[in-house]
Amino acid sequence: MGDLVGGVFDMYFKDGNPYKNYNLDKQGEGQFWAAAVDEKRKDEPAAKACDRLPFWVTKGAPTKEPLAVSPRILAEYAYGQIPVPDTDITMAPEGETKVNLPTWVWLDKAKFKKISVTATLPGTGLSATTTAEPVSLKLDPGTSDAETYPASGECPIGDDGRIGMPRAKGTPADTDPPCGVRYLRSSGDASYELGATITWRVTWTSTSEPGGTLPPGEFGATQDVVVREIQSVNR
Known part of the structure; x- marks a missing residue:
């Protein structure tokens, strides 16, 4: 044989x-x-x-x-190599919040930005560059006893390239955030799983073809949020 x-x-x-x-x-x-x-x-x-x-x-x-292999196939290969950062959100207050008080949510502007990867087939002149750009953050409070900001739960990217906004020091606790969640009921002895999913717009270019778009990427994670009742003292 x-x-x-x-x-x-x-x-x-x-x-x-x-x-x-x-x-x-x-x-x-x-x-x-x-x-x-x-x-x-x-x-x-x-x-x-x-x-x-x-x-x-x-x-x-x-x-x-x-x-x-074509430029588009190279673009798809490059897509798979893009080092998308973990979906880590920042919250204020962090980890534990109170019933009926807003929790602010935002992304690190320096971390969540455009990322590009170029794939080349040596000796052929074929290459393609694929770029992923975060466009929105979708929040899922983990319970129906909650409201999101905005009401759709989808926080778009702003003109400054930021998704959400850090809560400035001295901001009143009941101030509505541009991106966040308000829990209406205590989590008791447990916690709620706040889901955060980032949608990335994906495009590609090539020196030999016009380029175009690829399916958007969605990458998510969950974070435990403890919600307590506001304690009050009656006199």
């Missing part, structure tokens, strides 16, 4: 059917392309869809293989 397979490969790449001596005399005029699998997506059904033997592509000429 091994000799048979070896003979087939010799015929294909060495003996002139369709290549001769592995095209060594054509170095610099092109290169062989071979199927490759993205390790991060190797279990997807389409991961091994390209089952062709390595094939020659003349330098500067488009390949006729429909599954061959």
Whole structure:
């Protein structure tokens, strides 16, 4: 079996059917392309869809293989490499809040900003740059006994590039925040899981194609919030 397979490969790449001596005399005029699998997506059904033997592509000429790497495919690969930061929100008050008092929520402006990754296929001139930009923060209080700011629960990015706003020192406790949540009932001996999901707009560009958009990314996390009743003293 091994000799048979070896003979087939010799015929294909060495003996002139369709290549001769592995095209060594054509170095610099092109290169062989071979199927490759993205390790991060190797279990997807389409991961091994390209089952062709390595094939020659003349330098500067488009390949006729429909599954061959293109700028968009490079953009999709770059998408998977973007180091999106963990969805960590900042709250005021932090960790524990009071019934009927707003909790302010915001993102670190320096951390949540545009991120770009460029993917290049060496020796081909093909490259693509993919950019992810945070556009909104969706809040889920973890209970129906709560209200969000704004009412939709979705905090958009502001003109200054910030999502939400830090509560300034001295701000009255009952001041409504641009982004946040107000719990209407105590969490008792437990806590509520405040969910925070950031939507990232994803676009790509290339020197050889117009580029465009890719599906938006949504990355979320939860944070425990303890809600206590406001203690009062009656005289």
